[in-house]
Amino acid sequence: MNPTTEPHQADLLYSEAEEDLRAAVRALLTDRNDPARVAVRAEEGAPYDAGLWKALAADMGVAGLLVPEELGGQGASHREAAVVLEELGRAIAPAPYLTSAVVATEVLLACGTGGSAASSLLGDLASGRRTAALVVPFATGPEALRLPGGTACMVTAVADAATADVLLVPSTAGLYAVERAEAGVDVAPLVPFDLTRPLATVTLTEEAAAAATPLAGAETALAAVRQGLTAGAGLLASEQLGLAEWCLEETVRYTKERHQFNRPVGSFQALKHRMAQLWLEVVSARAAARNAADSLAAGSPDAPLAAALAQAYCARVAVHAAEECVQLHGGIGMTWEHPAHLYLKRAKADSIALGAPGAHRETVGRLAGLPTPA
Amino acid sequence: MTTAADLRARTKELLAAHPPATTERTAFLRARFDAGLAWVHYPVGLGGLDAPRGLQAVVDAELGAAGAPDNDPRRIGIGLGMAAPTILRYGTDEQKRRLLRPLWVGEEVWCQLFSEPGAGSDLAALGTRAVRDGDHWVVDGQKVWTSSAHVARWAILVARTDPDQPKHRGMTYFLCDMTDPGVDVRPLRQITGEAEFNEVFLSGVRIPDSMRLGEVGEGWKVAQTTLMNERVSIGGSRIPREGGMIGTVARTWRERPELRTRDTHQRLLELWVDAEVARLTGERLRQQLVAGHPGPEGSGMKLAFARLNQEISSLEVELLGDEGLLYDDWTLRRPDKVDFTGREAGYRYLRSKGNSIEGGTSEVLLNIVAERVLGLPSEPRTDKDVAWKDLAR
Structure with a gap:
């Protein structure tokens, strides 16, 4: 690939329809998602609010944005899904959107919708009636994918497995769907660093493997899973963007109000410069995230590079924004009571999720023709 | 409203009437200016067509494809990016008619006489004096970091006209003729070894009042237009990947x-x-x-x-x-x-x-982002209400 040619001229703006979608999701989340309740529910071991998911997925229909209308979805694209993720990130709303409505959905779409099993499952996911989780460790990026030798397996740190109705299990044998409630399926919750995204260890016995529904053969499965992880990484950048944006706005708001030395602390250059720097990172993250969303939506050959680029950049910005949010809030930023900790934990976990920035940089280097030293 | 199609048609007419292959460069650029295709967002008669700024790319693409000469914008960046928008906003009709065409064509290079040894980030502290003498102003002082001064015909100049006012209030903006005998340009050598910049010494330089831009005492306000345009000089064309x-x-x-x-x-x-x-x-x-x-x-x-x-x-x-x-x-x-x-x-x-x-400086720009974009409060100011002549220096 010649890195100086760009096959895809990305539209980096938001359309009016996308802004309307954002307004609707934001209104719902403002109404239904209280960060204080998020922390309480998370400690009770049930971060997901079924009512919120129903309102988002079933009533608003955002779970089906990537799914064609003939399969029961909205027939929209990654551009719209990215807007939803920005808002979920902003509100630190716990919902299995990234895992089910993006990654699992993308994997199923990439399996080919000729088969009835994948198609009917896509219809279920699009309607929000059921959710699915891809059974790979959540830290796995598209390039680092190593599949187990068989469907009977044990996979750790699987995101949203405990709440998913269906597990998508890839192995060197192919891709299979297994009901979580099936005999021989064990989903053991772990204590996640990010309180708002449950992780679990998934164990499938031979018995469960035998009862699994085949979705794709070995070759298709590998490509489909890689496609799902690429789309996930590319759109995770939008969640990171929304998260960073909240951290910056909240920090600016707080430092304008908080007085020390008879002045708002936000008037000190030492703090102002840090917030201005963060603003520059956030506007840059927006360009990178929109580029990834648009490239994925267009099915551009540039999409893997755009996704890796966005993840290499936005992961770092989200962590930086959340760290600055904690620091510039001073003491209150260190408390359990203030929501900053939820954002920091999500940002840090997100930076590992779907491939760490270093792994994505390596991908960028390979795709841009900047080879590693011999 | 001018459309992309209108501009394409106009550009084709220009190219037909003045084929780049057989037209002398300056003559072509003058014709382009007169056709309103120099900067399409400028007014009719001043090189533009009152068209949306974004449509300039349409004209540039057509002209580029036809192999037409450009006005070497990097050589005349200060004129294009700073002097022109300020003259457009505050200039008299006479100033606009006289100055904008040779500026855009590149026949008259412009430089900027703003910074001084004692006024860098704190530009409003500048001390170059301009004193009224009948229908002229007499200017004395020293400017620095002046790119292109050694090739410039004109300068945009901010000078102090009332030292008894607080610093932001007592300044006036002028257009200075660099061929005046009181203008002395000396190279300022930089860490690269070259002298891309100059020091400019002004001794008894006489500027007619007709070359004042904006009102007396309004120099700071006028300079804001110049400086905002300096910092937002993003071009109308796409930069390719690995372009920098x-x-x-x-x-x-x-x-x-x-x-x-x-x-x-x-x-x-x-x-x-x-x-x-x-x-x-x-x-x-x-x-x-x-x-x-x-x-x-x-x-x-x-x-x-x-x-x-x-x-x-x-x-x-x-x-x-x-x-x-x-x-x-x-x-x-x-x-x-x-x-x-x-x-x-x-x-x-x-x-x-x-x-x-x-x-x-990046530090000043961070302050600007923090205060104007994020709305953070400014540092307490000790110089706001003090007469310029009483400031510490």
Whole structure:
């Protein structure tokens, strides 16, 4: 690939329809998602609010944005899904959107919708009636994918497995769907660093493997899973963007109000410069995230590079924004009571999720023709 | 409302009437100005058509494809980016008619007499005096960091006309004829060895009152137009991937495998990511401008590019190893434009040090972003209500 040619001229703006979608999701989340309740529910071991998911997925229909209308979805694209993720990130709303409505959905779409099993499952996911989780460790990026030798397996740190109705299990044998409630399926919750995204260890016995529904053969499965992880990484950048944006706005708001030395602390250059720097990172993250969303939506050959680029950049910005949010809030930023900790934990976990920035940089280097030293 | 199709048709007419292959360069540029295709967002009669700014790209693409000469915008950047928008906004009809055409065509180069040895980031503290003498002003003082002064016909000048007022109030903006005998231009040698800038000494320079821009005492307000345009000088065209300094180092990386190390690879990838994201950020800003919704991103682009240019050229010098120990030429040159890519890595490393100083230091730009974009309160000011003559210096 010649890195100086760009096959895809990305539209980096938001359309009016996308802004309307954002307004609707934001209104719902403002109404239904209280960060204080998020922390309480998370400690009770049930971060997901079924009512919120129903309102988002079933009533608003955002779970089906990537799914064609003939399969029961909205027939929209990654551009719209990215807007939803920005808002979920902003509100630190716990919902299995990234895992089910993006990654699992993308994997199923990439399996080919000729088969009835994948198609009917896509219809279920699009309607929000059921959710699915891809059974790979959540830290796995598209390039680092190593599949187990068989469907009977044990996979750790699987995101949203405990709440998913269906597990998508890839192995060197192919891709299979297994009901979580099936005999021989064990989903053991772990204590996640990010309180708002449950992780679990998934164990499938031979018995469960035998009862699994085949979705794709070995070759298709590998490509489909890689496609799902690429789309996930590319759109995770939008969640990171929304998260960073909240951290910056909240920090600016707080430092304008908080007085020390008879002045708002936000008037000190030492703090102002840090917030201005963060603003520059956030506007840059927006360009990178929109580029990834648009490239994925267009099915551009540039999409893997755009996704890796966005993840290499936005992961770092989200962590930086959340760290600055904690620091510039001073003491209150260190408390359990203030929501900053939820954002920091999500940002840090997100930076590992779907491939760490270093792994994505390596991908960028390979795709841009900047080879590693011999 | 002028459309892209109108502009294409007009451009074709211009090319038919003045074929670039057989038309002298200046004559072509004058004809382009007179056809309203110089800067389409300017008024009719002043090189434009009152068209949306974003449509300039349509004209540029047509002219580029036809091999038409351009006005060498890098040579006349101060005129195009700073003097022209200020004259357009505050100038008299006479000033606009006399000055804008030769400015755009490049027949008259402009420079900027703002900074002084004692007024850098605190530009409003400047002390060059202008005293009224009948229908003239007599100017005395010293200016510095003046690019192009040695080739300039005109200067935009801010001088103090009332030292008894607080510093922001007692200034007036002038258009200064650089051929006046009281103007003395001396080269100012920089860390690169060359003298791209000048010191300008003004001794009894006489400026007619008709070359004042804006009201007496309103110089600071007028200068804001100039400075905002300096910082938001994002072009109308797309920058290709690897279009900036990152392209040079990436080519070296590809062509010279013997230089590669693990450490430089990691740093190259980080900078490649940052440079590509900065390019996309600029592209997003361009798309916003075309859509008629300019965003505040422009304020940050200079910050981003200053850092990138410095870090990329620094990596490049290191990557070159033995060659990084050498320099191409320390002799005092007097370039008439800055060329970031025409010389070697060592030059780029040194020249890019200026990127975070010239046109507003990065520290001042961060203050501007913090206060104007984020709405954070300013530092307490001790100089606001004090007469300029009583300020500490």
